[in-house]
Amino acid sequence: xxxxxxxxxxxxxxxxxxxxxxxxxxxxxxxxxxxxxxxxxxxxxxxxxxxxxxxxxxxxxxxxxxxxxxxxxxxxxxxxxxxxxxxxxxxxxxxxxxxxxxxxxxxxxxxxxxxxxxxxxxxxxxxxxxxxxxxxxxxxxxxxxxxxxxxxxxxxxxxxxxxxxxxxxxxxxxxxxxxxxxxxxxxxxxxxxxxxxxxxxxxxxxxxxxxxxxxxxxxxxxxxxxxxxxxxxxxxxxxxxxxxxxxxxxxxxxxxxxxxxxxxxxxxxxxxxxxxxxxxxxxxxxxxxxxxxxxxxxxxxxxxxxxxxxxxxxxxxxxxxxxxxxxxxxxxxxxxxxxxxxxxxxxxxxxxxxxxxxxxxxxxxxxxxxxxxxxxxxxxxx
Amino acid sequence: xxxxxxxxxxxxxxxxxxxxxxxxxxxxxxxxxxxxxxxxxxxxxxxxxxxxxxxxxxxxxxxxxxxxxxxxxxxxxxxxxxxxxxxxxxxxxxxxxxxxxxxxxxxxxxxxxxxxxxxxxxxxxxxxxxxxxxxxxxxxxxxxxxxxxxxxxxxxxxxxxxxxxxxxxxxxxxxxxxxxxxxxxxxxxxxxxxxxxxxxxxxxxxxxxxxxxxxxxxxxxxxxxxxxxxxxxxxxxxxxxxxxxxxxxxxxxxxxxxxxxxxxxxxxxxxxxxxxxxxxxxxxxxxxxxxxxxxxxxxxxxxxxxxxxxxxxxxxxxxxxxxxxxxxxxxxxxxxxxxxxxxxxxxxxxxxxxxxxxxxxxxxxxxxxxxxxxxxxxxxxxxxxxxxxxxxxxx
Numbered sequence: 001x002x003x004x005x006x007x008x009x010x011x012x013x014x015x016x017x018x019x020x021x022x023x024x025x026x027x028x029x030x031x032x033x034x035x036x037x038x039x040x041x042x043x044x045x046x047x048x049x050x051x052x053x054x055x056x057x058x059x060x061x062x063x064x065x066x067x068x069x070x071x072x073x074x075x076x077x078x079x080x081x082x083x084x085x086x087x088x089x090x091x092x093x094x095x096x097x098x099x100x101x102x103x104x105x106x107x108x109x110x111x112x113x114x115x116x117x118x119x120x121x122x123x124x125x126x127x128x129x130x131x132x133x134x135x136x137x138x139x140x141x142x143x144x145x146x147x148x149x150x151x152x153x154x155x156x157x158x159x160x161x162x163x164x165x166x167x168x169x170x171x172x173x174x175x176x177x178x179x180x181x182x183x184x185x186x187x188x189x190x191x192x193x194x195x196x197x198x199x200x201x202x203x204x205x206x207x208x209x210x211x212x213x214x215x216x217x218x219x220x221x222x223x224x225x226x227x228x229x230x231x232x233x234x235x236x237x238x239x240x241x242x243x244x245x246x247x248x249x250x251x252x253x254x255x256x257x258x259x260x261x262x263x264x265x266x267x268x269x270x271x272x273x274x275x276x277x278x279x280x281x282x283x284x285x286x287x288x289x290x291x292x293x294x295x296x297x298x299x300x301x302x303x304x305x306x307x308x309x310x311x312x313x314x315x316x317x318x319x320x321x322x323x324x325x326x327x328x329x330x331x332x333x334x335x336x337x338x339x340x341x342x343x344x345x346x347x348x349x350x351x352x353x354x355x356x357x358x359x360x361x362x363x364x365x366x367x368x369x370x371x372x373x374x375x376x377x378x379x380x381x382x
Numbered sequence: 383x384x385x386x387x388x389x390x391x392x393x394x395x396x397x398x399x400x401x402x403x404x405x406x407x408x409x410x411x412x413x414x415x416x417x418x419x420x421x422x423x424x425x426x427x428x429x430x431x432x433x434x435x436x437x438x439x440x441x442x443x444x445x446x447x448x449x450x451x452x453x454x455x456x457x458x459x460x461x462x463x464x465x466x467x468x469x470x471x472x473x474x475x476x477x478x479x480x481x482x483x484x485x486x487x488x489x490x491x492x493x494x495x496x497x498x499x500x501x502x503x504x505x506x507x508x509x510x511x512x513x514x515x516x517x518x519x520x521x522x523x524x525x526x527x528x529x530x531x532x533x534x535x536x537x538x539x540x541x542x543x544x545x546x547x548x549x550x551x552x553x554x555x556x557x558x559x560x561x562x563x564x565x566x567x568x569x570x571x572x573x574x575x576x577x578x579x580x581x582x583x584x585x586x587x588x589x590x591x592x593x594x595x596x597x598x599x600x601x602x603x604x605x606x607x608x609x610x611x612x613x614x615x616x617x618x619x620x621x622x623x624x625x626x627x628x629x630x631x632x633x634x635x636x637x638x639x640x641x642x643x644x645x646x647x648x649x650x651x652x653x654x655x656x657x658x659x660x661x662x663x664x665x666x667x668x669x670x671x672x673x674x675x676x677x678x679x680x681x682x683x684x685x686x687x688x689x690x691x692x693x694x695x696x697x698x699x700x701x702x703x704x705x706x707x708x709x710x711x712x713x714x715x716x717x718x719x720x721x722x723x724x725x726x727x728x729x730x731x732x733x734x735x736x737x738x739x740x741x742x743x744x745x746x747x748x749x750x751x752x753x754x755x756x757x758x759x760x761x762x763x764x765x766x767x768x769x770x771x772x773x774x775x776x777x
Contacts, residue, residue, distance in 0.1 A: 143558060181561045182570060186554070224571065229578075251578050255585040 014052035034074035047088035076116035111158030118165035160202020234263035496526035546577035
């Protein structure tokens with residue numbers, strides 16, 4: 001890496017009042033550093049550089065700002081950089097300020113950085129606290145997210161995953177699940193937002209996190225929120241159901257057109273099913289889901305799904321939907337005390353299931369490779 | 383002063399006088415209520431129109447309110463208050479007049495104007511003039527974007543107009559300003575529910591239409607496959623597009639489409655040919671008895687049944703009341719169908735199925751209902767009816 005004197009010199013170039021070409025080259029160099037882990041780790045020890053990057057996001061030259069943001073995105077992806085970025089470089093106030101600006105060209109980059117920073121609980125808490133301190137509130141974030149065309153130059157899709165990350169905190173969930181306001185209701189339609197898988201995934205993740213609080217399940221399933229159709233629509237297909245089955249479904253799922261497509265991302269499909277599974281934790285929840293005729297939708301879905309992980313999740317859900325009610329005392333599946341030995345057994349079974357799924361996957365890949373002996377399997381870069 | 387003493391004395395005298403003399407122009411038992419009602423201060427309700435001759439005091443007061451030189455803001459405020467009074471009395475028409483007059487003052491107080499618009503919107507709402515109400519709510523909102531009452535009213539109007547998507551927008555706008563406003567939350571939930579129900583209804587209707595179209599296509603294909611000809615009716619006359627006739631034109635075109643495939647029955651029977659689950663057609667069939675100008679209608683004649691099957695049932699046990707000569711026994715009957723274009727008449731073999739008759743090259747089905755003429759063999763009417771026609775007998 002750089003010697004101390006080199007570092008000092010480089011730092012001096014990273015100032016607003018420097019010549020454009022000098023600034024530009026310096027930021028380019030830093031960007032290069034952030035491209036790999038050693039560079040990132042090095043910069044962790046140099047908070048002044050981080051501070052400089054944040055300051056330079058206000059530079060008049062767009063090319064420089066672009067590089068700064070690119071570097072910050074890379075840095076924020078590394079968890080070890082979170083503390084220095086937030087504490088020493090004080091990145092959050094600047095980011096929030098820019099996020100709220102409807103004219104800000106790099107709002108998408110800002111969202112990505114905030115999403116990265118909120119991934120793990122510790123910094124997530126810092127992000128949430130900073131939101132409160134800046135008097136911005138989650139309400140504003142949701143409002144911006146749900147306002148079509150709030151920023152003409154940025155899509156703000158990454159606010160979805162940001163919300164999802166923030167809802168790992170109970171304080172954030174509390175806000176989203178506030179019965180006195182209309183917050184979660186505004187997010188629901190986005191489970192079907194075709195234009196962006198990021199936005200969709202973020203919203204579904206948010207909903208899934210919120211469903212961990214089973215005290216809210218009855219409210220979520222009631223008309224006040226009516227979460228069920230929004231979870232089922234992405235899983236429902238164009239298959240024609242009988243008139244009898246149709247009439248028993250929630251209104252939004254009745255008489256779906258023949259060109260209806262299902263959610264194309266298997267991870268999102270899995271999250272949707274997990275959310276549905278969470279909602280079956282309480283007796284009331286199970287009752288409502290059985291009444292609302294969820295089963296035929298999952299039946300058709302099961303016939304269509306190819307991804308083994310998702311099929312497995314689907315089968316678990318169907319089991320609960322068509323299975324008997326658990327014995328009294330065990331009705332709340334989340335509160336049941338599983339004796340240690342049994343719990344270990346379940347974990348072992350799960351692990352075995354995973355192994356089998358992996359094995360099947362490998363066999364499928366092998367078959368594919370044998371069919372096309374000349375193609376080299378893709379290695380995905382992390 | 384000296385007066386004090388005097389008036390004391392004067393008062394006593396005056397009072398004394400009352401005991402003996404009646405006060406001139408006094409109110410009497412019978413008329414005191416009426417008289418009181420004429421005094422503006424004691425009026426229970428104001429007359430609709432103020433006649434300056436009958437109620438000079440009222441007319442005075444009114445002119446003070448209306449023809450004045452006060453600044454427009456004050457005048458507008460008075461008019462607003464006046465409107466509110468009328469509104470409370472449910473005199474909506476007058477309320478609108480008052481509010482409108484207030485707005486016409488064009489005063490510079492935009493808060494006041496927003497209130498005038500909002501109140502006029504409420505008045506229109508109660509009169510059922512949803513569009514006017516919505517316009518006023520919109521105007522109020524434009525003047526004062528955070529005027530919650532205007533936003534609530536706007537949302538309510540959209541709901542009444544069944545424009546649920548726009549109602550939702552109004553609600554969301556309001557909730558942005560006042561997130562905990564209960565009425566808006568309720569409105570929003572209702573609008574959302576109605577919208578989704580309306581969406582479902584549209585989908586259901588579309589599915590039904592598609593099903594009907596498919597069934598129709600299958601039916602037409604079955605008919606065509608059998609080689610049965612459906613007579614297409616003439617195209618309806620195209621009328622000139624007068625705005626009056628436009629509606630009629632549209633429905634005429636729709637009816638024409640229905641008729642074009644030749645399946646709609648003009649008869650008020652409502653019956654139509656259908657294909658059953660075994661793939662067998664059942665036709666509505668008309669039997670005509672020109673001798674007595676009677677008809678019989680079979681709503682579902684199975685294509686595989688023969689005529690004699692039906693005739694035996696229709697004429698086997700009892701003869702119809704109009705058959706005065708008692709001659710319409712099944713074994714005496716002859717059936718014919720007419721090809722109107724060519725003027726040919728073909729005899730029908732009663733043992734044959736309806737299907738094979740319909741497949742006859744000379745047979746075509748008019749208005750979706752095959753019709754057959756029933757005559758008695760050798761009867762004078764039969765001979766008379768068939769004379770002059772080209773008859774194709776059974777071989």
